[in-house]
Amino acid sequence: MSQSPILVTGGGQRLGRYCAERLHDDGHPVIITYRRERPAIEALRARGITALYADFSSEAGILDFVARLKAQTGALRAIIHNASHWQRDEDSPSCGEDFALMFQVHMQAPYLINLHAHALLMACPEPMRDIIHITDYSAAHGSRQHMAYAATKAGLENLALSMAGRFAPDIKVNAIAPAGIMLNAEDGDDYLAHLNRRSALPAVPGPRVIWQGVRYLLDSPFVTGATLPVDGGRHVK
Ligand SMILES: NC(=O)C1=CN([C@@H]2O[C@H](COP(=O)(O)OP(=O)(O)OC[C@H]3O[C@@H](n4cnc5c(N)ncnc54)[C@H](OP(=O)(O)O)[C@@H]3O)[C@@H](O)[C@H]2O)C=CC1
Ligand SMILES: Nc1nc2c(c(=O)[nH]1)N=C([C@H](O)[C@@H](O)CO)CN2
Numbered sequence: 001m002s003q004s005p006i007l008v009t010g011g012g013q014r015l016g017r018y019c020a021e022r023l024h025d026d027g028h029p030v031i032i033t034y035r036r037e038r039p040a041i042e043a044l045r046a047r048g049i050t051a052l053y054a055d056f057s058s059e060a061g062i063l064d065f066v067a068r069l070k071a072q073t074g075a076l077r078a079i080i081h082n083a084s085h086w087q088r089d090e091d092s093p094s095c096g097e098d099f100a101l102m103f104q105v106h107m108q109a110p111y112l113i114n115l116h117a118h119a120l121l122m123a124c125p126e127p128m129r130d131i132i133h134i135t136d137y138s139a140a141h142g143s144r145q146h147m148a149y150a151a152t153k154a155g156l157e158n159l160a161l162s163m164a165g166r167f168a169p170d171i172k173v174n175a176i177a178p179a180g181i182m183l184n185a186e187d188g189d190d191y192l193a194h195l196n197r198r199s200a201l202p203a204v205p206g207p208r209v210i211w212q213g214v215r216y217l218l219d220s221p222f223v224t225g226a227t228l229p230v231d232g233g234r235h236v237k
Helices: 014-025 039-046 061-073 095-116 118-122 148-167 191-199 210-217
Strands: 004-007 028-036 050-053 077-082 130-134 172-178 227-230
Touching: 004 014, 014 028, 014 039, 014 210, 028 039, 028 061, 039 050, 061 095, 077 095, 095 118, 095 148, 130 148, 130 210, 148 172, 172 210, 191 210, 210 227
Parallel strands: 004 028, 004 077, 028 050, 077 130, 130 172, 172 227
Antiparallel strands: none
């Protein structure tokens, strides 16, 4: 039986790309979304991964993507909502726009895609179907420097709870709440030290720990409505 594809939003780099490549290695057909054409996207295509353009910054952009997704496939094994805009709370005139953008990407896109792609998941003939929301440790704990980001990730986490109840028993819906997984180019040694001070286990483990969570949730027939913390035990530090 040919397998139905797994959709990874924002799969062109870092955690999303790593999970997309491991899913492909495991034999799943994979569809990723990207905004910016670049060599990494071409490299993924060369591996046989389908790349669809998507800009989730507006409802029209989300619905445009859904239409192209439906033209691409008649079924989905899973949807992994990884796409994210990470922005500090700036004391600037644009802070309202920043909040709105993170609402669009972290909440409206997963909400609309899950509802409009529900039929694609239901068309999957495999025994299990999944939705996984990649949230953040800060969703349950807040963040003094990333309030809008944390609030919209909390909304994403709450959507997973609601949709787990709405879509059961046909589709499992879970969240993974990471913290301090990968650094960014601008992060220096002082920031790494900061992350290690906040973590009970050595911080910045890299994307494999998120992939392990994704694989676990996809393979577990009895887990839904859960949030898997992948945060180095930050809450016990
Ligand atoms: N890295 C870490 O340590 C942690 C990560 N997380 C979460 O894990 C997930 C992956 O993290 P990471 O790989 O670092 O994330 P990145 O910020 O590196 O990548 C996010 C992806 O989302 C896409 N994206 C951003 N804005 C939009 C938009 N408006 N429309 C469509 N796509 C968009 C980007 O696509 P493109 O590049 O094509 O523009 C990008 O590839 C995220 O949800 C993040 O919040 C949580 C805690 C820690
Ligand atoms: N979309 C993103 N969200 C987050 C990132 C990121 O790079 N992109 N990074 C974090 C980490 O906790 C950061 O502190 C270490 O790089 C949180 N969310």
